[in-house]
Amino acid sequence: MAGFLVREAPRGIVRDAIYEIVVAQLRGRDEMTSKTIDLKDFFSDVDVHLGAGQLDDAVTLLTYAFGAFWRGVFEVDPLFLFSQREKLTELLDRELEAAPGPGRRAGLLNAYARLELLPSCSGDLVDHLNAVKRWDAMLDNAAAAPLFPIDEYCDFLGTMLKSLGDDKELLRLSDRADELLSERAGKAAAGRKSMDRAQTLLEQGKILSGIKELHKAKAKWFSGEGLHDALDVLLLLSEQYRGLGLAYAAKYYAMAARAIALQEPSKNLNWVLASAIFDIVEADSCAGNAFTCLQLFPILIADHVQHDNRPFDLEQHPRLQDAIGQLAALLGVLRLRDPDTRAALDASISEWPHYLRDWLLTNADNPDGFWQMESPETGWTSMQGAFLDRPFGDLGKSRLVNWEASGIRWHCRFENTYQVTAVAEQLIAEFQLIAAALADKDLGIAVSDVNVEITVSADHSKISVLCVEPSAGEFCVVLPASDHGPEQIAEVGAAFGTILYGCSVLADNELMKGFDVAALEASxxxxxYAELYRNLMPEDTFAAQLRAENRPLDSERQFRSSAECFLPWFSGPGPNYDEERAVTDIGLRYSRLIPGVRHTLTNLVSNQSSYQRLLRLREEGLQDWEILSIVSNIAMNARLSERGSQSSKEWKAHAQTMMERPESPAEALDSGSFTDELFSTYRHVYHGAFLNSWQLRYPECARPAAIEKFLVKRYRLRDLDVEHVNIFQWDYGIGHADH
Structure with missing residues (x-):
């Protein structure tokens, strides 16, 4: 390239050579200082070379220069860099105003957007949203510019995501760019971009965002010519859902992949069949469905032998070893804890090929198996850490399926028959998929337990929910006897939303804003699911009578999974929260409430028993304003109760009057009026009032302790305070005023 740096060469070629030399120096030797003269030469006539590609090169080279300066490999006055940034800004503004068509505008806007990622002066905090605005305008113009390199732009966004992670604005731009790429290069090409982004996000641990990108890739490939890729996505989705503790969602996607591959024998999809059955068995295994795994084991072996190119090389198949080892261990544990059930299961596989049956049972009865060495307590703890639900939970007259997502612990019970199991598992899978699709939205969920009875009725044509006892988290979902498909997905969403409403502090209309079509499409x-289930598990294989006559492992004992693979509870500031307002509200509580109980507070502080009660609240972490609010509520209720029966309107009017009128010494309540029971009751009453102050509601399914946790974690109930009079006579030290 140095050979082009001669006076006789055209200036355009010289500038191109400078660009390549400077970039090569930085990439190859991680140094740019020695090329300072060349760099300044390049920018000396940047205002003459105004092609979109030339301006783009200028922005790119300046970006390299900034990066090298920040890393200490380019010794240059930063004012030079800032001046070039300013010059390029002026040039791009001028050229955009004069741009004759969408093609040139799109190219200029792309360069301008990347320029927005560079600081304009020392201390300037770059806001990438400025670049996003330029890129939005760029895409508007690129839609009318057939030659715009949209493929390269999609790749650039993928690189940006590697640095910024699951930035919502970049992902939105990616969707827009994919639409344009799909129009010009086909849906398969756009699907590959979504898949690349998904891989990037998954590698970064951004699982939910990665799943969303996988769903986009799935949609593009299924509607295009990308069957192999689409099935790869289904299996990858199954793996991700299993990693989130959503076993039935994982099983659904794996069953779908297997079913599609079986319908396309000419497509060379052996790899799908060999992998999908393992995903199905692993999903059932982690869900505690050990008997189902036992029933599927011959299918697993058959698919493995038929479709894997080296089926008998066990060292190359750790998943096969794990499947055999785990099933054998569970059968071994069952022999120790419930020999009658173990004998029944042994009898159920008597018709298996003897080599397969003997292979499994010999491993299960191995006297050196680790399950033989563990104490019952240690073994139970180990199982709670390894499984999402109770092992052999698929035995018994009724099934109880437990799972957890986003702070809601679901307990779904249904009749353990062939007809009901297929559709009940489908509903659970759909609920899990919706929960995953909504997990990145703040739905105001307070940690709750919900108990869902799933029944099937031939008299019902639609899915319906009965709120049996919302305050106890009791619901009943009634399913029609026939399978439900995509046309009923809105009904599934409504059922999920009804139950979710019982766990959310949001009003109905606010909660529904969190639902979108994508949340339902994923399900x-x-x-x-029920159709896929029956194709995989014929009715005679299901063995309904054997299931009903036996029971889950240690069914009387509580099983609480400690496997750390659940969709996390949504954290961070809660809906509508504003810290400035929160601090203002605290100050108002002191100024408004203290006068109304001033003398009552003196009585409380003066009495040793009641003072100790207050002190215990403080030691729990309650701030003074929260304790004051509880005291005020107790006092107000005591005074209102003296007035006898009155309407709600009268009650509110009297309460307002009491709050506004200072307490006289004669009105002071005795400390004996403030019992432990009253403090406990009005502590939670106050939480309801606190929710209401933020335009939130008290969810029916949430227990008082869960609401308190919600307020502490998401509304800083125990973190914030303001300087105030030491109303409880604590020894605070610095930071609080005295009486």
Whole structure:
């Protein structure tokens, strides 16, 4: 390239050579200082070379220069860099105003957007949203510019995501760019971009965002010519859902992949069949469905032998070893804890090929198996750490399926028959998929337990929810006897929303804003779950009578999974929260409430028993304003109760009057009026009032302790305070005023 740096060469070629030399120096030797003269030469006539590509090169080279300066490999006066940034800004503004068509505008806007990522002066905090605005305008113009390199732009966004992670604005731009790429290069090409982004996000641990990108890739490939890639996505989705503790969602996607591959024998999809059955068995295994795993084991072996290119090389198949080892261990544990059930299961596999049956049972009865060495307590603890639900939970007259997502612990019970199990598992899978799709939205969920009875009725044509006892988290979902498909997905969403409403502090209309079509679309793939289930598990294999006559492992003992693979509870500031307002509200509570109980507070502080009660609240972490609010509520209720029965309107009017009128010494309440029971009751009453102050509601399914946790974690109930009079006579030290 140095050979082009001669006076006789055209200036355009010289500038191109400078660009390549400077970049090569930085990439190859991680140094740019020696090329300072060349760099300044390049920018000396940047205002003459105004092609979109030339301006783009100028922005790129300046970006390299900034990066090298920040890393200490380019010794240059930063004012030079800032001046070039300013010069390029002026040039781009001028050229955009004069741009004759969408093609040139799109190219200039792309360069301008990247320029927005560079600081304009020392101390300037770059806001990438300025670049996003330029890129939005760029895409508007690129839609009318057939030659715009949209493929390269999609790749650039992928690189940006590697640095910024699951930035919502970049992902939105990616969707827009994919639409344009799909129009010009086909849906398969756009699907590959979504897949690349998904891989990037998954590698960064951004699982939920990665799943969303996988769903986008799935949609593009299924509607285009990308069957192999689409099935790869289904299996990857199954793996991700299993990693989030959503076993039935994982099973659904794996069953769908297997079913599609079986329908396309000419497509060379052996790899899908060999992998999908493992995903199905692993999903059932982690869900505690050990008997189902036992029933599927011959299918697993058959698919493995038929479709894997080296089926008998066990060292190359750790998943096969794990499947055999885990099933054998569970059968071994069952022999120790429930020999009658173990004998029944042994009898159920008597018709298996003897080599397969003997292989499994010999491993299960191995006297050196680790389950033989563990104490019952240690073994139970180990199982709670390894499984999402109770092992052999698929035995018994009724099934109890437990799972957890986003702070809600679901307990779903249904009749353990062939007909009901298929559709009940489908509903659970759909609920899990919706929960995952909504997990990145703040739905104001307070940690709750919900108990859902799932029934099937031939008299029902639609999915319906009965709120049996919302205050106890009791619901009943009634399913029609026929399979439900994508046309009923809105009904599934409504059922999920009804239960979710019982766990959320949001009003109905606010909660519904969190639902979108994508949340429901993810809950259906290819065919209904129940249909896929029956194709995989014929009725005679299901063995309904054997299931009903036996029971889950240690069914009387509580099983609480400690496997750390749940969708996390949404954290961070709660809905509508504003810290400035929170601090203002605290100050108002002191100024408004103290006068109304001033003399009552003196009585409380003067009495040793009641003072100790207050002190215990403080030691729990309650701030003075919260304790004051509880005291004020107790006092107000005591005074209002003296007035006898009155309407709600009268009650509110009297309460307002009491709050506004200072307490006289004669009105002071005795300390004996403030019992432990009253403090406990009005502590939670106050939480309801606190929710109401933020335009939130008290969810029916949430227990008082869960609401308190919600307020502490998301509304800083125990963190914030303001300087105030030491109303409780604590020894605070610095930071609080005295009486």
């Amino acid at each position: 259906f793939v290819a065919r209904p």
